[in-house]
Amino acid sequence: MSIEFNKLLDQVRKMGAMISHLDFDMSDKLALACDRLYAADDLDVIRRKIAYVRGPEISGYRGAAPLEGPDAENLNWVYPPPSLPPHATLIASDGSQVYPNEQSPVHYYLLNIGMFVYQHGQDHVPQTITLPMLAYHKDIVHDRNHLLITNRTVDARRTVTEMQQLAQQAWKMHREGVRDPLVTLFDNQLLFWASADVTDGSKLLTDYWTGMGQLRDADAILGGYVDNPARSRQVLRLLYLLSLGDEADIKAHESQLASGGDLEGLRDMHLFDKVLEPGERSAIMVQNSPRNLAYRQKNGSFEIAFFYVKVANGYKTAIARIDIPMWVARERDSVNTLHALILDQCQMQGRTPYPYALARADELALVSGQDRRKLDELIRMELRKQGVEPGGAAPKLQSKRAARSDKRSFQSRPIRRAPSS
Template sequence: MRYNACENLFGRQSVALELNKLTGQVDAMGRAMAGRRDKLAEKMTQARETLAAQPDVSEELKRKIKAARQVDEWRRGAIPLGERLDERRRPGLCPTPHTLIAADGSQIYPDRHSIAAYYLLNTGAIVLRAGTGGAPTVSSVPEIFFQDADLYDEEGWIRTPDYVSAQRNRREIQALADLAEAERTALGGDLAVPIVCMLDGPLLPWMKPDPQHADTLNQEIEFFASQMARLRRAAAIPVGYVDRPDSAYVLRILELINLPIEKITRETLRQGAFIQLTDRVLFDGLAPNERTGLFEPNSDANDRYRLRSDGDRIAFVYANVTRPGRGKGSAIARIEVPGWIASDPDKLDIAQAAIYANCEPTSYPYVLARAHELAVVGQAEKGDLEQMLFQTLLRNGLMPEVSFKAANKLLTGGGRR
């Protein structure tokens, strides 16, 4: 690769992205993607044929799943909860009235280049009471953290992005529990009104494994389990909604079908016949408002949750939330629920029907879109906050300064006049 000084046609320097140097690479990318699409389409045909030929959750398949878990943990697989891998179910209309609650969180991570050490969390939530005709209740709760106890860990290191993200996750699930309890109380305890509580993304918290803080994930799951217990007591239906999921849980099961049990090894599991495929393409033939059978992710987080929730486990289905006649034939989402909802088909029907109704305008739950909007902190708002910080530091006799790196970014990022 030759490194030339950056020049453009007008002889001025420092053009950041010289698109003319990418044309050949972009062309190659388009051809490679077309080739990959053809290969993947062929593999997907084989996967569908496997599913059609052997849809039963046979005893042999169960033995193979057990073997896979013993040989390699098999964390990307799932346990089928039904008797067939190709189950389908379509719920009726959701009872009216019903209540949808969604919460989302946003953050500003600590930045050592900024004028001050802090981090911010903003939790947005919406309570939409379908069938009442009234405007929803909305809220947006910002919190700024600047005290030493919040900002630094026991060893004096500034809090990591993972820590801040975990705090944000806590606030999201806690907001759902708070609002569900308040709503149930406002309804006078009337259990005939379903309350569906939604998070954007998987239900279970996820964190990068950290050998130095091995107990951190357990603490997060402990907190999660406590909030799930509150939701259960409020007779709410908690849901994790994953839009355009990349998961391949069911494909991992299909790979075992034609793999002799004696050939189940770490290598054959990790280089399965259907890698690079996704379940959402496998199930893109679901009819509108139809869902698959139930599966349990065989994840480490789910195991930890089971230990802290009196044996409960998170399960999921895939569902098509698009409307007939809309341009796109399918919009497959993964809908996660706790085991105490998964084991109650009527409650799962209610959750799916409520979500489907709420996806009507945009093929994505309206309440999640609004919760995100109520939570998100944009660059302009961050700028306004930093202005406030700047003023308060001056008023308290401090001279705020960004780092030289940040100052130079401001100089070079300003654009030409």
């Protein structure tokens, strides 16, 4: 049975009226955020407030902070598009997965990593690499309680594998003598963390850090491209902190530091879409969080910094957040190379400003529904060869499939009537 849309019309009208009111409220908040950003020109004042909220008296601040030392950039500065390097090698990686299925005759999961190697400024055909990996051993697909691993565990293993394969490819090219700027693009944020329901999470984090270290040792410029940073509020939290007065005032508003106080509801992307012109980037900042502190304590060069950039092509603009490790953040030439190449890549992508190399890596990594069905069939055929008959779908699943099918078949069966008494 389909939805009765006539019963939703009045609710949709009320929703539209509410959104119109909220949009007006957001415009006022956006103007306030812009004013605060333009006024944030004293790094000493900013650092004193950051030092206070990092102390034992305050908890819950997860906002941005300027870089420490002479490499710090003024928060209210914007940086124009830098010149493109004449040559560069760009490696982009992405991954996808097939999750384990409790209903399957054999438990397994699949990781498929795609990498795209692009030679900027050189007449070379791009290199494509795919690495499908099937995991099926019972100790790999089950946790210590012999339960099927969670989807989050598969996601975490995919993320770590992406970083490892990106590092191995960069190291291979480094050993082959590639001396042009070696830029590696990672799809999504760099601040990886394994949640409590991820099996062997601490080992995965160690493996991830090992991959980062290999990239650093290969002199690679690493950037994590966050295409739609709709949840990022680090800069707005900082601007709210800067609006507060002395330490007593900050303490009195401690409970609002996490939400952004009077800027709640805005996102960093709204602010920088207003502030930045196409091609410009924001100042480089770091996120103040226990997770990022763990990265820093592991190795100072692993701490994750970020900047926002307004990418563009001939059709539209978009705000992206670029995560960079500290070994990149403190090298202005590396930042400029990454900034310039991202802008150049985003101009290649038709109507969508998105890095060309990452788009190609995504296509290489994609596991389609047809691919999944073919893999299932290959596994079933192999089981039959081994004398194992794969089981069918559970009755509940069969019922759902029949109910949702556009074509239903009904088989008539002879009715057995009880004899009359």
